[in-house]
Amino acid sequence: MSGVRLIDMHVHSDNSPDGNHSPMYICEHAVKNGLRAIAVTDHCEIDKFFEQKYNSIIFHSYFECVKARNAFEGQLLVLVGLEIGQPLYNQALSDKIVSSKPYDFILGSVHTPKGQTLDIKEIEYDKLDVYKFMQDYFLELADIAKWDGCDALAHLTCPMRRIQGKYNIDFDYSKISDVTDYLLETMIKNKKALEINTSGLRQDVRRTMPDENIIKRYRELGGKLITIGSDSHSAYDVGADIETGMALAKKCGFDEVTFYVNREAMQIEI
Numbered sequence: 692m693s694g695v696r697l698i699d700m701h702v703h704s705d706n707s708p709d710g711n712h713s714p715m716y717i718c719e720h721a722v723k724n725g726l727r728a729i730a731v732t733d734h735c736e737i738d739k740f741f742e743q744k745y746n747s748i749i750f751h752s753y754f755e756c757v758k759a760r761n762a763f764e765g766q767l768l769v770l771v772g773l774e775i776g777q778p779l780y781n782q783a784l785s786d787k788i789v790s791s792k793p794y795d796f797i798l799g800s801v802h803t804p805k806g807q808t809l810d811i812k813e814i815e816y817d818k819l820d821v822y823k824f825m826q827d828y829f830l831e832l833a834d835i836a837k838w839d840g841c842d843a844l845a846h847l848t849c850p851m852r853r854i855q856g857k858y859n860i861d862f863d864y865s866k867i868s869d870v871t872d873y874l875l876e877t878m879i880k881n882k883k884a885l886e887i888n889t890s891g892l893r894q895d896v897r898r899t900m901p902d903e904n905i906i907k908r909y910r911e912l913g914g915k916l917i918t919i920g921s922d923s924h925s926a927y928d929v930g931a932d933i934e935t936g937m938a939l940a941k942k943c944g945f946d947e948v949t950f951y952v953n954r955e956a957m958q959i960e961i
């Protein structure tokens with residue numbers, strides 16, 4: 692494994708409401724951290740698009756990333772992306788956004804599940820049936836996997852960070868294995884990459900999203916596309932644990948990881 696090959700496919704700049712640093716500053720740190728490429732994937736929450744003025748957010752993100760890409764040419768490949776949350780809430784709008792600019796990479800994600808008013812981080816998991824919740828969550832992700840507008844699904848098991856972390860609830864994945872398989876098969880059929888999100892390694896839960904068992908299962912079912920992202924919201928975290936994510940991909944049977952240019956998958960040897 693070589694440091695020159697490190698690619699972080701999930702990075703937020705201060706254009707995201709919860710981000711802290713400009714694309715330029717992030718790129719400086721990415722170079723310092725020995726990265727070869729980063730994808731800036733600022734948030735675009737479709738259910739809150741008008742209310743939270745995402746139009747302006749994604750406009751600024753795009754142009755600042757192009758500026759950074761030009762400034763860092765030859766030093767760092769800056770891929771311009773988006774993380775589209777709840778894309779099917781208004782698919783016509785999501786389609787319009789992803790085709791409005793020549794994006795390199797689009798992540799699909801769910802932060803506010805269908806039928807919920809709260810963000811995944813704020814849901815009170817001790818007051819609901821976590822198995823039913825995760826099944827519904829996976830089915831919602833499977834629908835997003837069928838959407839042409841995204842290339843990869845972000846942090847597939849995001850609610851587990853709270854379920855197993857904060858709420859300390861024992862979760863037996865075997866109880867929802869049919870729905871998990873359906874999600875992974877739908878991703879494979881629709882050529883969607885599985886993201887190994889390393890942000891959990893920096894938090895209390897100390898595990899990747901998804902866990903090793905799901906990454907292995909994606910491989911067993913024929914999955915070939917793996918992206919690795921830190922989901923950093925600070926320049927100081929860009930590239931964090933990407934090597935750990937690569938080692939995990941290797942352990943789960945992958946010889947290559949994926950990055951995207953012009954929305955086309957490129958494989959790079961681990």
Ligand SMILES: [Zn+2]
Pocket residue numbers: 774800802845846
């Ligand atoms: Zn996210």
Ligand SMILES: [Zn+2]
Pocket residue numbers: 701703774845922
């Ligand atoms: Zn993110």
